Amino acid sequence: MSNADGDYAVRPGRREDAPEAARLWMQSAEEHTEYDEVYRTSPQAERTMRRFLADLASGGHAFLLVAVEPDEGGVIGFLSGELREGSPTFSPKTWASVDDIYVAPEHRSRGVGRELVRRCREWAADRGADGVSLQVAAGNERARKLYRELGFREVSVYAVSEL
Numbered sequence: 001m002s003n004a005d006g007d008y009a010v011r012p013g014r015r016e017d018a019p020e021a022a023r024l025w026m027q028s029a030e031e032h033t034e035y036d037e038v039y040r041t042s043p044q045a046e047r048t049m050r051r052f053l054a055d056l057a058s059g060g061h062a063f064l065l066v067a068v069e070p071d072e073g074g075v076i077g078f079l080s081g082e083l084r085e086g087s088p089t090f091s092p093k094t095w096a097s098v099d100d101i102y103v104a105p106e107h108r109s110r111g112v113g114r115e116l117v118r119r120c121r122e123w124a125a126d127r128g129a130d131g132v133s134l135q136v137a138a139g140n141e142r143a144r145k146l147y148r149e150l151g152f153r154e155v156s157v158y159a160v161s162e163l
Contacts, residue, residue: 007069007070007110008067008068008069008070008076008077008107008110008112008115009067009068009070010065010066010067010068010112010115010116010119011065011066011068012057012063012064012065012066013053013056013057013063013064013065013066013078013080014057015054015057015058017053017057017064017066017075017078018049018050018051018053018054018057018064019050020066020074020075021049021053021064021066021075021078021080022046022047022049022050022053023046024075024077024078024102024104025045025046025049025053025078025100025102026041026045026046026049027102027104027105028100028102029041029045032137032140034139035137035138035139035140036137036138036139038160038162039137053078053080056080056081056082059082061082061083061127062080062081062082062083063079063080063081063082063096063120063123064078064079064080065078065079065080065116065119065120065123066078067103067107067112067115067116076103076104076107076112077101077102077103077104077107077112077113077116078100078101078102078116079098079100079101079116079117079119079120080098080099080100080101081096081097081098081099081100081120081134082096082097082099083095083096083097083124083127083129084097084133093130093131094127094128094129094130095124095129095130095131095132095133096120096121096123096124096127096129096131096132096133097132097133097134098117098120098132098133098134101113101116101117101134103116113143113146114146114150117132117150120132132152134147134152135158138157
């Protein structure tokens with residue numbers, strides 16, 4: 001599905017999209033390192049993400065959505081994750097849990113992230129999920145603002161204490 005201006009399309013990811021999505025994931029990790037050093041990657045990170053994202057593209061309970069330039073151009077953004085059951089101690093819920101979402105900086109403010117999330121919500125609803133969940137870096141104010149605008153609310157704080 002293309003956006004109204006036809007300058008990008010969002011579609012389900014395929015195995016062959018994994019290398020470009022992994023490259024974008026590496027850019028995301030680099031940006032996130034500016035928020036906190038906990039996001040620093042391992043030497044094998046890109047190779048690991050290529051494999052992981054390729055597996056997501058062919059899984060039934062996982063998802064990889066990609067935003068591409070017109071005429072099947074390069075991947076300019078992606079969203080990935082999987083269906084997860086909530087804690088058995090709370091009311092039962094199934095979540096489409098977003099592990100990663102990223103849009104290349106030169107393609108931001110064009111609605112790409114919004115469209116990726118919208119398509120994720122459709123995917124989740126088609127599978128009977130109760131909602132969509134995600135984590136966001138505390139310092140990523142731009143993303144936190146977008147998620148609030150899209151109807152997400154913050155319900156937990158993820159904290160670390162390194163030894």
